[in-house]
Amino acid sequence: MANSQSELGNRLKEIRTRNNYTQADLAALVEVSRKTINTVENRVFIPSTVLALKLSQALNVSVEELFYLVDSKAE
Secondary structure, three states: OOOOOEEEEEOHHHHHHHOOOOHHHHHHHHOOOHHHHHHHHOOOOOOOHHHHHHHHHHHOOOHHHHEEEEEOOOO
16 A cells, blocks of 8 residues: 555535535534635545534534545556
């Protein structure tokens, strides 16, 4: 695994919409901006551990259900 890299994937948009939350709704629940929710959903921003825990709690799912590792091709 020395040459492989992992990226953080997420199911935030899927789970957020399943819970009938807008980005603004979820942002208010976890006390961040709507833009922060958008950038996490689009994998532009990797959330802190604290934010990941707040998001999973607000959406009533485990952190592992919300976030997962995506392995890029090893060379």
